[in-house]
Structure formats: structure tokens, C-alpha cells
Amino acid sequence: MANTTITVQDNTGVVLSGATVSYLVNAVTVEGTTDTNGELTITGLDAGTYTFTAALNGYTSASVEVAVTDDADTAGTISMTATVTATIVSAVATAAASTLAEKIAALKVKLNAKIVASHSWAKLGYLVLLAILDTGSEWALTYVSSKIK
Numbered sequence: 001m002a003n004t005t006i007t008v009q010d011n012t013g014v015v016l017s018g019a020t021v022s023y024l025v026n027a028v029t030v031e032g033t034t035d036t037n038g039e040l041t042i043t044g045l046d047a048g049t050y051t052f053t054a055a056l057n058g059y060t061s062a063s064v065e066v067a068v069t070d071d072a073d074t075a076g077t078i079s080m081t082a083t084v085t086a087t088i089v090s091a092v093a094t095a096a097a098s099t100l101a102e103k104i105a106a107l108k109v110k111l112n113a114k115i116v117a118s119h120s121w122a123k124l125g126y127l128v129l130l131a132i133l134d135t136g137s138e139w140a141l142t143y144v145s146s147k148i149k
Contacts, residue, residue: 004042004068005075008034008054010082015039019056019080046070054078103141104133110148 008019015038022031025045032040034054047070053063059080066076108130115126133144 002043002045002068002070003073004045004050004066005073006034006040006042006052006054006064006066007075007077008038008040008056009077009079010059011079016054016056016059016080019054019059019078021052021054021078023050023052025050052076052078054080056080058083100136100138100141104136107133107141107144107148111144114148 006021008016008021010016015034017034017036017038019034019038020031021034021040022029023042024030032042034040045068047068049065049067051063051065053061055061059082062078062080064076064078066074068074111126111130111133115123115130118126129144129147132140134140
């Protein structure tokens with residue numbers, strides 16, 4: 001009987017052990033796990049075309065189609081893309097947004113103090129600056145900061 005070997009790697013070619021590989025046999029999902037070499041070897045598949053899908057925490061799922069024959073070993077390689085980069089970018093963006101929100105909140109405190117201590121025309125100006133600041137943008141923060149003495 002022929003063997004089918006599926007190798008799971010990242011997009012740089014580093015093999016991924018512990019990935020779950022699933023495929024259908026007679027409408028039933030079968031799963032296996034890659035070994036330390038990033039491989040899952042399956043024995044006894046009937047001839048036909050199979051779609052193998054790999055999943056691993058921290059990576060985007062990916063698939064490969066393999067044509068299995070009765071008389072020869074077959075192989076397929078699944079390349080997965082790490083999602084860690086997106087997680088790091090998201091964390092940095094969240095931290096930046098938090099920092100911007102903190103800066104805006106501090107500037108609002110200053111503006112509110114100026115509004116309380118000002119005459120009517122100055123109050124109107126500070127209210128306008130407060131409204132601009134409410135957009136929450138970096139530009140608004142920079143602009144309003146430049147107008148506050």
C-alpha cells in the first residue's frame with residue numbers, strides 16, 4: 001500500500017510540528033497531527049484527489065490538493081502564514097490609540113479649566129477647540145495643543 005505524506009511549514013520553509021491536518025474520507029473528516037518534522041503520513045488512502053487542510057494556533061489555515069494513487073507514494077506541502085505579525089500590529093495600534101486617547105483626555109482637562117476661567121468670547125474659542133479635539137485624531141491633538149498657551 002502507498003503512503004501519502006503531508007508536510008506543514010510556514011511561509012519561510014520552517015516545518016511546523018503539532019499542526020492539525022484534516023481531510024475527508026467517504027464524507028467523514030479525518031484528522032492527524034504533524035510530527036517533529038512537520039509531517040503527517042497516511043497509509044491506505046484509496047486512489048483519488050484529496051484536500052488536506054492544516055490548522056495551527058498563530059497561523060492562518062491553508063490547504064493543498066493531492067492526487068493519491070494506489071501504486072506510488074505521494075506527498076503534498078502546506079505553507080501557512082503566521083498571524084502573529086497581525087497580532088503585534090494590532091497591539092501596537094491599540095497602544096497608540098490608548099496613548100492618543102490619554103493625551104486628548106489630558107488636553108480636555110486643560111481646556112475645561114480655561115473655559116471656566118475665561119470671558120464669553122474666549123469661552124467660545126475654547127469650546128470650538130474642544131469640539132475639534134472631540135474628533136479624536138492626531139491632527140486635532142496637534143492643532144489644539146498649538147492653540148493652548
